[in-house]
Amino acid sequence: MLATTLHSTAIPPLDEHGLLQDPQHWNQTVAVVLAERLGVGPLTNEHWQIIHALRAHYTRFGAAPAMIQVCRLHGKERHWVHNLFSSCLNAWRVAGLPNPGEEAVTYLSGT
Amino acid sequence: MADFEIPTIKEYPVIPHLQPGVSAHLKPFVAKADFQKSLSFPGELVENWEQKAVDKLGELTGKYRSLRVFLDSCVKCGACTDKCHYYLGTTDPKNMPVARQDLLRQVYRRYYTFAGKFFGKLGIPGFVGAKEMNKEVLDDWYSYYHQCSQCRRCSVYCPYGIDTAEISMAAREIMDSVGVGQKYCNEIIGKVFKVGNNLGLPQPALEDTLLGLEEDVKAATGFNVKFPLDQKGAEVLLVTPSADFFAEPHVDGLMGYAKVFHEAGVSWTVSSYASEAANFGMFIGSYENMRKVSLRIREAALELGVKRIVFGECGHAWRVAYSFLNTLAGPFDFLDQNYPIPQHICEFTYDLIQKGAIKFDKTANDHRVMTYHDSCNVARASRMGNTPGGQFKIPRAIIQATCNHFYDMPPDTIGEATYCCGGGGGLLTDDLIELRVKGALPRMEALKQVVENHGVTHMAAICAICKSQFTKVIPYYGFTMDQIVSVHQLVSDAIVLTRQ
Numbered sequence: 001m002l003a004t005t006l007h008s009t010a011i012p013p014l015d016e017h018g019l020l021q022d023p024q025h026w027n028q029t030v031a032v033v034l035a036e037r038l039g040v041g042p043l044t045n046e047h048w049q050i051i052h053a054l055r056a057h058y059t060r061f062g063a064a065p066a067m068i069q070v071c072r073l074h075g076k077e078r079h080w081v082h083n084l085f086s087s088c089l090n091a092w093r094v095a096g097l098p099n100p101g102e103e104a105v106t107y108l109s110g111t
Numbered sequence: 112m113a114d115f116e117i118p119t120i121k122e123y124p125v126i127p128h129l130q131p132g133v134s135a136h137l138k139p140f141v142a143k144a145d146f147q148k149s150l151s152f153p154g155e156l157v158e159n160w161e162q163k164a165v166d167k168l169g170e171l172t173g174k175y176r177s178l179r180v181f182l183d184s185c186v187k188c189g190a191c192t193d194k195c196h197y198y199l200g201t202t203d204p205k206n207m208p209v210a211r212q213d214l215l216r217q218v219y220r221r222y223y224t225f226a227g228k229f230f231g232k233l234g235i236p237g238f239v240g241a242k243e244m245n246k247e248v249l250d251d252w253y254s255y256y257h258q259c260s261q262c263r264r265c266s267v268y269c270p271y272g273i274d275t276a277e278i279s280m281a282a283r284e285i286m287d288s289v290g291v292g293q294k295y296c297n298e299i300i301g302k303v304f305k306v307g308n309n310l311g312l313p314q315p316a317l318e319d320t321l322l323g324l325e326e327d328v329k330a331a332t333g334f335n336v337k338f339p340l341d342q343k344g345a346e347v348l349l350v351t352p353s354a355d356f357f358a359e360p361h362v363d364g365l366m367g368y369a370k371v372f373h374e375a376g377v378s379w380t381v382s383s384y385a386s387e388a389a390n391f392g393m394f395i396g397s398y399e400n401m402r403k404v405s406l407r408i409r410e411a412a413l414e415l416g417v418k419r420i421v422f423g424e425c426g427h428a429w430r431v432a433y434s435f436l437n438t439l440a441g442p443f444d445f446l447d448q449n450y451p452i453p454q455h456i457c458e459f460t461y462d463l464i465q466k467g468a469i470k471f472d473k474t475a476n477d478h479r480v481m482t483y484h485d486s487c488n489v490a491r492a493s494r495m496g497n498t499p500g501g502q503f504k505i506p507r508a509i510i511q512a513t514c515n516h517f518y519d520m521p522p523d524t525i526g527e528a529t530y531c532c533g534g535g536g537g538l539l540t541d542d543l544i545e546l547r548v549k550g551a552l553p554r555m556e557a558l559k560q561v562v563e564n565h566g567v568t569h570m571a572a573i574c575a576i577c578k579s580q581f582t583k584v585i586p587y588y589g590f591t592m593d594q595i596v597s598v599h600q601l602v603s604d605a606i607v608l609t610r611q
Contacts, residue, residue, distance in 0.1 A: 016542075017541070061312075061313065061315055061316035061319065062316070063310070063311055063312050063313060063316045064357070065316075065319075066320050066357050066358070068362060072323070072327060073323075078359060079593070100310075100311065101298065101299070101309075101310065101311040102294065102295045102298045102299050103299050103309040103353075103354075104357075105541070106295075106539050106540055106541065106579065107310065107354055107357055107358040107579060109541050109583065110358065110579045110580075110582050111358050111359055111582060111592070
C-alpha cells in the first residue's frame, strides 16, 4: 500500500493516452514506475535495449520507428517489442516519449 | 482483458434483444481548439450554434441532392434494422441504421418540412417525428454518428438505397461547422497538412525505414529490391497508407508491392510530400479538406514527373481514389492514358499474373489456410478491373495464385454484403475500443465458422484500417494478432524473383 502511494506520487502528469505530458520529466526511475503500473516488467536488459532504441530514434527523426526494424536491428523476432511490453504503445510510454500523434498512438497500441 | 462485456460468439448469428441507451456513453475525444482551427473549423461550440447547425443542414441538403432524398424517402420498412455490425454488437437500438438516420432526419423534418414547421409551432413537433435542435440532440449526434463506420452495408438492403454513410458524414460536417469535432480524425488531417502523412513520419524517417526494408529483402532473398523515395522520373507514383511504412502486417504488404514492381521491371517511387493514401476528409464529410489532401497527390505526381499513379492497400483511400480523385484533383491529362487513373496495386499485380509476367511458388504459403475479408469501401464504393465485381474477384484471384488453401466465409458476410471490420470511418482510436470490439462481432462469427469448418488459419485484407483493427481486437475473441495478413504479404512470400 505504501509502495503504491509512493509510486503514484512519483509519476509526473500523463495525458489521456497515458503518455508523459512533459517528456523532460522522464528518468530511469520514472520508467521503472511506469512499467510497473502498466504491468510490464520488472525491466530487464532487453526492455532497456528497446527503451534506448526508441529514444534514439525519436531524437534523430522526431517520430516513432517501424517496430519490425527495431526488432531486426537487435537480431530479434518481429514480436519482440510487443511480447516484452504487451503493446508497442506501452514501450513508448515507458520510454517517456511525447505523444506521437493520434494515428501513431493507434498503430502502436494495435501492435 | 477489458472493462466491458465482450460479446460471445454464438453457434449461429442471432438478432439481439434491444437494450436502449446501452452504448450512449461511447463517444470519441473531442478535438482541441488548435486542431479544429487548422482545418478551418471553429475551435469550440459557437454562439447561437443551434441556428447555425440548422442553417448548415439546410446548406447541405441544398448542395447534396442525395442527402435530401435520403432524408425524405425513408418509409420505416425495417429492412436495415439488423444489418449494422454496431447494432448487432452493442444491441443499442439507436445503432439500427434507420434510428441513426432519424437523429438527423428529426431536425430536418422540424425545420425543412411543412408538417414539421406546422406542428413545431403548435409545440408538438414529435407528432410528425420532428424535433428541435438542442443540446440533447447534439450529444446524441456526437455519440451515435461516431458509432457509424460509414461502411454502407445497410444501404445494400434498403429498398430506397438510403446511404447512412452520407447522413453520418453530413452530421459530422455540421458538428465541425459549429465547433464540435472529433480529435482522432481532425488531428490526423492536420498531420497530413503539416508532415505529409497520418502517422507524422517526416522524410528522413521514411528514408530510414525504406532503406531498412531494402536490407531486409536483400537478407531474405539475395535480390536488390529497391524502395525508392522522391525519385524524379519514375514511371509509377505509389500512394499508400503510411501504416505500410510503420506497422505489421502492413509493412509486409509494402514488401510485396516492391517485389512486384521489381519483377515487372517498372520503376516506381514513394513521395514524402504525398506519403499518405488515406483521406480522413471523407470521414468527416468535409469536401474542402478531402480536396486539400487529394491535391497533394496531384502536386507530387507533377513534381516527380510520373506517368502512372498506383494506390496501395487502403479501403477508403481507394473509394476516394476510384470514385472522386478525378473531380477532386483532376484532370490527370499528364499521366499515361493507357492505364487506369489511378490504378489499384491489386489490379497491377493481377494484370501481371494474367500475362504470366510474374511467377509464384505457392508452397511458400502452405503453412497458411486463407480466407479473405472484403473491406467495406472497396466492396461497396468502388470497383477494380474492367468487369462488374472485379473488386471481389481480383483480390481473391491474387490469393489463389499465391496460396494453395483458400476458403470464403459465409456468403452473407462477404462481397457486397461484407461486414465492416468495426474500426472504419474514423473510429480506429482507443477511445472507442469498446465499440470496436463489439462491432467486430459479426466478422468474428464468420471467421470462426471457416476456422472450425475448414481449418482456416489466416485472414487477409487490403485495407490498413481493417488490418490494424483486427490485429488489435481479434485477441478479445480468442484469435492471435498474426492471423491477420496483407494480400501482398502473400504475394511477397510466394513471388519467384528472377531479375537482379
